[in-house]
Amino acid sequence: MAVKFRDYYEVLGVDRSVKQEEIQRAYRKLARKYHPDVNKSPDAENKFKEINEAYEVLKDPEKRKKYDQLGAHWKDGQDFRPPPGWETHFDFGRAGGPGRTEFHWGGTGGFSDFFEALFGGRGGEPFAGMRGARAQTWSQAGSDQEATIRISLEDAFHGATKSITLQMQSITPQGQVSVQSKNYEVKIPRGILNGQKIRLAGQGGEGIGGGPRGDLYLKVEIDPHPVYQVEGKDLTYILPLTPWEAALGAEVEVPTLSGPVTLKIPPGTQSRQKLRLRGKGMPSPKGVPGDLYVVVNIVVPKKPTERERELFEELRRVSRFRPRS
Known part of the structure; x- marks a missing residue:
């Protein structure tokens, strides 16, 4: 048939x-x-x-x-x-x-x-039961929802609790869309990375017919930082050095998110050379922390004093260093 x-x-x-x-x-x-x-x-x-x-x-x-x-x-x-x-x-x-x-x-x-x-x-x-009398057993779990939360690098490093307000949509029994504001106290885990998500169980879309609510996922976006660049769980810091510090070596103080540390600069350090401070990047509660990479940037005085100019002139006369030869 x-x-x-x-x-x-x-x-x-x-x-x-x-x-x-x-x-x-x-x-x-x-x-x-x-x-x-x-x-x-x-x-x-x-x-x-x-x-x-x-x-x-x-x-x-x-x-x-x-x-x-x-x-x-x-x-x-x-x-x-x-x-x-x-x-x-x-x-x-x-x-x-x-x-x-x-x-x-x-x-x-x-x-x-x-x-x-x-x-x-x-x-x-x-x-099963489609052929019987209607039993009114409709149920559906609510849909998961996603929003974005912006935080500072310091909050991501140390962990924090943030208060946020989101506009949430729901469907009324009459089938109309309702928009409401809802406040959340969100715990930011220590060491969370850019792009990771925080799950708020049961805070998503409403279920139908008694079904459970979905979950709300907050995607983390870390604001740009004036001092550090973020690359995954590693951080980069640009360290300005004088020509004599780079040429002769030095010990300089470097800021980190957990406090300043002393970094030894080897003699003959070049501009754009990268030095690593192991474990000074983003923390990882369940793994190995990231590193802090210090990138050297050799700088000279924009307005040298008369004595500085004399010393630079003397260096130019006696030095046999030819970087372009």
């Missing part, structure tokens, strides 16, 4: 070549839009069932692979007969298997004839 072909990619509004992550994003967006708890239109329930059926197939790489074997030439609503032996060659798993949908359905009706012709109606536990 022929059934009507269902184009699951068209149902979710995605291309056949998209990755699994895009399928999940498309499903979540449509499921929130047509969820009967927030969408009271007459078509919402049927549309929601179509979305769940499509996701039930496309969310699982193996099911999706077998579905794709039917080919891309089929159009939604065309008469279709499963290939001979399809139901005996492919077992898509029984209720309670891996990869369950994120919604629980307790309404009337079931899978489409197309689905049952291909998979025998064994899509998974969340659709």
